[in-house]
Amino acid sequence: MFYTVFRKVFSRIYYLALAAVLAGLVFAFATWLPNLKLINEIAFNSPASITEKIILLYSLLGSIQTNFSTVSAGYTIAIAVLFGINTALLAYYLRTGRAALSGSGATLSAGGSVGGLVSGVFGIGCAACGTFLFTSTLALFGAGGLLALLPFGGEEFGFLGVGLLAYSTYVTAKKITEPLVCEP
Numbered sequence: 001m002f003y004t005v006f007r008k009v010f011s012r013i014y015y016l017a018l019a020a021v022l023a024g025l026v027f028a029f030a031t032w033l034p035n036l037k038l039i040n041e042i043a044f045n046s047p048a049s050i051t052e053k054i055i056l057l058y059s060l061l062g063s064i065q066t067n068f069s070t071v072s073a074g075y076t077i078a079i080a081v082l083f084g085i086n087t088a089l090l091a092y093y094l095r096t097g098r099a100a101l102s103g104s105g106a107t108l109s110a111g112g113s114v115g116g117l118v119s120g121v122f123g124i125g126c127a128a129c130g131t132f133l134f135t136s137t138l139a140l141f142g143a144g145g146l147l148a149l150l151p152f153g154g155e156e157f158g159f160l161g162v163g164l165l166a167y168s169t170y171v172t173a174k175k176i177t178e179p180l181v182c183e184p
Contacts, residue, residue: 005089005173015088023084030076031064032057075158082165089172096176 010016032039042048042056064073 001177002173005176009089009092009176012092015092018091019084019088021084022087023080026083027064027077027080028057028061030080031061031067034067035060035063072155072158075155075162078162079158079165082162082169086165086169086172089169089176093172093176 010019039057039060042053046053048056064076068076
């Protein structure tokens with residue numbers, strides 16, 4: 001089923017480009033997130049040329065090797081790729097008009113995609129600071145010690161993000177293969 005759907009959808013360059021661009025953007029966001037203060041400082045307070053600023057942004061993508069553990073780098077890459085694939089499948093599904101005919105499948109898929117991305121973002125973290133965004137959010141509520149209670153120190157949110165995105169991709173691919181009319 002998946003091979004047929006992927007061949008059908010990604011044989012069109014538009015959907016392949018959409019998946020690649022979105023995966024790249026999610027990956028860039030994830031790797032730049034721990035360095036937002038540096039990026040802000042360089043972008044707005046540095047006399048560096050625009051070329052030097054772009055080179056810095058590009059070089060910060062390599063922080064996936066140094067700032068992330070092997071596990072968190074793995075699920076960060078998986079989240080980026082699955083999000084790109086899922087969004088391209090969902091765009092194909094909506095563009096072919098199947099969503100209007102088959103009911104709420106697109107809603108379930110979009111919800112799983114957004115839920116997967118959000119929970120994945122909460123799990124993004126580097127080796128030095130742990131789950132960066134989740135720790136910062138919990139600190140607002142005084143619940144920073146909650147991460148110590150979790151068996152993987154907050155990386156569960158990254159695993160949850162991969163699971164939700166994989167399930168959403170499965171549901172969307174299944175909806176694409178369903179016939180547009182009821183079988184007799």
